[in-house]
Amino acid sequence: MIELRDVCKTYGMGDTSVHALRGVSARVERGEYVAIIGASGSGKTTLMNILGCLDAPTSGRYLLNGIDVRGIDEDTLSALRNREIGFVFQSFNLIPRTRAVANVELPLSYAGLSRVERRQRALASLEAVGLSQRVNHMPSELSGGQQQRVAIARALVTNPAMILADEPTGNLDTVSSAEVLDIFGDLSDRGRTIVLITHEDEVAAHAHRVIRVRDGTILSDERNPTIEPAS
Secondary structure, eight states, X not given: OEEEEEEXXXXXXXXXXXXXXXXXXXXXXXXXXXXXXXXXXSXXXXXXXXXXTSSOOSEEEEEETTEEOTTOOHHHHHHHHHHHEEEEETTOOOOTXXXXXXXXXXXXXXXXXXXXXXXXXXXXXXXXXXXXXXXXXXXXXXXXHHHHHHHHHHHHTTOOSEEEEESTTXXXXXXXXXXXXXXXXXXXXXXXXXXXXXXXXXXXXXXXXXXXXXXXEEEEEEEOTTOOOOO
């Protein structure tokens, strides 16, 4: 699914350069549920940006579904990103004063689908996260947990190969966090590839595999012994 080969990322030059990633190599197979955990400044955000094709390595290679993203022009990269990756962010990133169903439809507007098909797929995606009764609500009319579920529905609506979730429970209370993590668990059970970025051990414990990063390197990469991956 994804492969990093000796990836380095350096910001700046000379004495002011910052080495955010230092020779990171890792693989995530299709259908895996992986948590990448690290403290602030560990390199996990830089790693997420590279996995999401939002940034490029300074050196090394990143392959997404066998495609080396190095050197791809921006239009092709944007199309690849939209097709292969669904993003879920800590801050939800929903459009205010826009109904839930319209927020979910947004990624489909670039795919050339008819309005009817966009609506059908958005409604199905919202139903999949348990929000079929909230499709016409504005973000301000939804709880934090419900807003994040809309964001997950939006990530799912293009049927991407991978869900990349950046601190998805960071702005949620305990109950809402558990609901969101249950959705990720259900998606994993159905074979969806999930890469979750977090700084919390309690959140990472829901994944089948945990990659710990520190100072731009992988400290450990271990399978969670308490969870059996879906067959």
